[in-house]
Amino acid sequence: MVENKKYVNKYNFAFIDEATKKEIRRKLLKAVAIPGYQVPYSSPEMPISRGWGTGGLHVTLAIIGKADVFKIIDQGSDASVNACNLREFVHMMTNCKTTFDTREATLIQTRHRVTEEELNENQIYIYQVPQPEPLRGVERYENKTRQMHGEADYAKMWVSLYEQIVRHGDIMLGAGYPVKVNDRYIMAPSPIPKWDCPNINQSKALHLFGAGREKRLYAVPPYTKVEPLEFEDIKFHPEDFTTRTCFKTGYNKAYLDELYFDDGTRHFVINDSNFLDKMVNNEPIKQHSNKYLSELKNGAE
């Protein structure tokens, strides 16, 4: 038998074949060129099912290089199931170095959070997006929503916010708060909490969004204006943690998780695991800065 010497590895580097990677990269270039615009793409088959982070994985695998240092978080945590499995998969397919350290990473894939630590110009931040269409709640037909985006016809979106204010006294959107990118497109920032929305604004890093099930890619280039939707008299505000503090660090200028202990007592803890570790170990951290954060006072101080 002639031995196959050409293909030493069972899989191509980063799993996806080069032609498909090229396609995804071209779509990403288009997405970067039109910030906030949803670009349809092929969404090839993956060894995980669509809707389990395939969009983020496509983007990661299409752009990862051998020198990249990869970090992945699932709702702020490096250690939760989705993150662990995808990290192992990316490592198997690329042999790239992986890390928990936000600052060391060059490529960060995330599910539903932006790190508390500030991102830099050498980093690319990749979101797993379940629902890329911010207008889906007000318009169920795809051809209509695409037309609405094309013509910047966002009245229905605004009326739905108005209705929420009338009915409940506030805009009742928690995760996935719609933002306007570069004064043009309304974008769903994947279900990140409201807390994270201001941190995408004028960010130094490139933000890429992949929705595998819905087959859409979009992007926020570095230093791009990203504004949460707000009325002139009713403003956007992030989650309010002023009366709570992290039980490990006493800090509350970060997004907090609620924990119930076995004795029934309730505690709060910083959601971003790497940020929490660094705080506990007293390592130097540079947090994101935004106008909402700078108005806050730390309850522990």
Added chain:
Amino acid sequence: MERNDDNWLLRVRNLTKIYGEANENTLALTGPMFNSNICPETDSIVACAGIDFDLYPGEVLGIVGESGSGKSTVVKLLYFDMEQTVGAAWLKPYNDGLINILSESNQKKRFIRNHLMGMVYQNPRDGLNFRFSSGGNIAEKLIMAGNMHVGHIRERASDLLNKTEVPVQRMDDRPSSFSGGMQQRVQISKAIANNPPLLFLDEVTTGLDVSVQARVLDLIRELQQDLGIAMIVVSHDLSVIRMLTDRTMVMKNGRIVESGLTDQILQDPQHEYSQLLVSSLL
């Protein structure tokens, strides 16, 4: 106001809508002379053809005719609900009437619709979004015109509902819980939210009972007198036309068969179809 060639508000020329593929004989073989708007050669349907008219500021123009005569098509074409086959229209407040509004981009058309026009449909479901509250429906029009202040929006919406005699307490209820007459009044509030110079009324009172009809017509007349809005009123009901309009066009099979002062047409109809229409008035 004196009317001359220059102070028109809306000018419409050769407005035509044909469904299906027409050939060169289609227009010659349809119309009131043939008592049909279906082309015998191509089976295409001429909804309206060769509609020419000028509308002056503050004037109320009636379009009357039997069902299927193309009267609703005319206003829907002018409100950009449908696309014309041929024809042109100019609106004075938009670019000083120099640009054919029917050939503008969708974005520009929406601007014109939101800032310069209002429409009240026969069926409130066409004009209102039943998933939004009545205040929200009015807000939609205000937001589209760039009003982004919730307090101001609510003030304006309650003013409008007051003006149209809808109880303001019901501003945050959905129009689906309203009576037909109330829905129609909410629709009127929405249509006039941005003080448009031009309002289209498409069979507004059809389907309402007589006493409610009278109140809606009263309201429209009041608004017309208070705000001086120019209107195009489409109706098959001559009493509505008589009550509201200054000038009337009679349509049949997609063509205008007669036009003139409303009184004149009602007193002394010239075309045989107008005569039939007037004589069948109860």
